[in-house]
Amino acid sequence: MRAITQTDIVCVMAHLTASVEYGLHCLLWLAGSAVPLSSRDLAEFQGISPSFVAKIFPKLEKAGIVGASEGVHGGYLLTKEPGDISVLDVVDAIEGQKPLFDCQEIRGRCAVFGERPPGWATTGTCAIHAVMLRAEKAMRDSLASQTLADVAGVLDRKAPADFSNDVRDWLDGRVKSRARKPVGRELSSQPGIDEP
Amino acid sequence: MRAITQTDIVCVMAHLTASVEYGLHCLLWLAGSAVPLSSRDLAEFQGISPSFVAKIFPKLEKAGIVGASEGVHGGYLLTKEPGDISVLDVVDAIEGQKPLFDCQEIRGRCAVFGERPPGWATTGTCAIHAVMLRAEKAMRDSLASQTLADVAGVLDRKAPADFSNDVRDWLDGRVKSRARKPVGRELSSQPGIDEP
DNA sequence: AAAACTCGGATAATCTCTATCCGTGTTTAT
DNA sequence: ATAAACACGGATAGAGATTATCCGAGTTTT
Structure with missing residues (x-):
């Protein structure tokens, strides 16, 4: 059985993209960590692309959701x-x-208008656009009503008691192994994650 | 001033696409028509691509929203x-x-699981996926609560009294002009709509 | 001084959506 | 009967977005 690589993932181009999925999963692990975790730690821990995760975190930092500390x-x-991050x-x-929707103002191109559509046809919001804006607001309200703490709570109730210990051990070992000479054999215990 | 052509439209790849926008606009005009309108009638009336509209209507027919009659x-x-079409x-x-969201089951790839993730980690719905499904349901509920009649009502209240007459005249003239020898000059009274 | 990190830019591959064209079969008007 | 117009389906090309990777610059800790 081969390890899953990034190239196995097919693009589906949904509105809520894989970037969001990656970011949320990373933030969930970050919510349970007292020590700073690098984007590479988080990526390899979850078996996803380190370079792609590295592109997501600057956006989260600009939004004030995470803070970065540099150095070793x-x-x-x-x-x-x-609980304060929705x-x-x-x-x-x-x-x-x-x-969610990009209105192309078709209403103003009606053939009976000729060159220039009348004011009543183009002022205000297009009736179809308004329907989509209401649907978008419903979606956003739903997303705004759930926080990272809510999602983390669901995970905690599913996982056995010793799982969080296993996770902390893995991540702590990862953090402690920095700034040491590479051990070679130990680091390759997660094969096939980074290379195609 | 140049007439707007199809190549002027830029792709934005929103979740609710231009196909939906075209379809809804066409259905609104269809809602006010007692005679069958061809996809080309509807496209040229609105200044949008006839061949693209022609690809949309078979889907609407399969869904039982419109019915087609063949022939001249x-x-x-x-x-x-x-009022019965949401x-x-x-x-x-x-x-x-x-x-709205395509879950890639990242939860099962956690490094502490090794080759095969435990059952508790992969059964049921991913917690992040569940959040997205709730948001999707909110969006769909909102879209389901509005009918074509609602949208058409908004338009009717905005348009002046003689607009619907102008529309009917244009479309009727279009339908009547079928199955006649092409008049040449008369048909080109809507220039620049079909050719790039 | 070396190592590891963040950050940003540049680049390639892949997919979806948009748009167009062509051929087949059917119905109606001349 | 013949021609015109229609619906329908398949094949094809271009544009844009997303995903994924690599490299160099600057910073901090050991």
Whole structure:
């Protein structure tokens, strides 16, 4: 059985993208960590692309969700309580308030208008656009009502008691192994994650 | 001033696509028509691509929203009352229930699991996926709550009294002009709509 | 001084959406 | 009967976005 690589993932181009998924998963692990975790730690821990995760975190930092510390023992930490970070905050930080619908103002091109459409046809919001804006607001309200703490709570109730210990051990070992001479054999215990 | 052509439209790749926008605009005009309108009638009336509109209508027909009649005076008619067609019906007919979010099951790739993740980690719905599904349901509920009749009502209140007469005249003239020898000069009274 | 980190830019591959064209079969008007 | 117009489906090309990777510059800790 071969390890799953990034090239196995197919693009589906949904509105809420894989970037958001990666970011949320990383933030969940960050919510339970007292020490800074680097983007590479988080990526290899979850078996996802380190270079791609590294592109996501600067966006989260600009949005004030995480803070970065540089240097050998640097990494990211949450800057707010998990209960104060909504899923919508993360989505907007990564996708930049991407609209659900892009109105092309077809209403003004009606053939009976000729060259220039009358004012009543182009003022205000297009009736179809208004429907989409209401749907978008419903979606955003739902995303805003759930916080990272809510999602983390669901995970905690599913996982057995010793799982969080295993996770902390793995991440702590990862952090402690920095700034040492590479051990070679030990680091390759997670094969096939980074190379195609 | 140059007429707007199809190549002027830029792709933005929102979740609710231009296909849905075109379809809804066409259905609104269809809601006010007693005679069948062809996809080309509807496209040229609105200054949008006839061949692209022609690809949308078979989907609407399969969904039971419109019915087609073939032949020289053929075209499409609504098969239901506008009040019985929700915007969600149209969106699903054209986009095929495209999901808002595509979960890639990252939870099962955690490094502490090794080759095979334990059952508790992969059963049920991923907690992050569940958040997105709730948001998607909120969006779909909103779209389902609005019908074509609602949208058409907004338009009717904005347009002046003689607008619907102008529209009917244009479309009727269009339908009547079928199956006649091409007049040449008369048909080119809407220039620059079809050719780049 | 060396090592590890963050950060930003540049680049390639892949996918979806948009748009167009062509051929087949059917119905209606001349 | 013949021609015109229609619906329908398949094949094809271009544009844009997302995903993924690599490299160099600057910073901090050991």
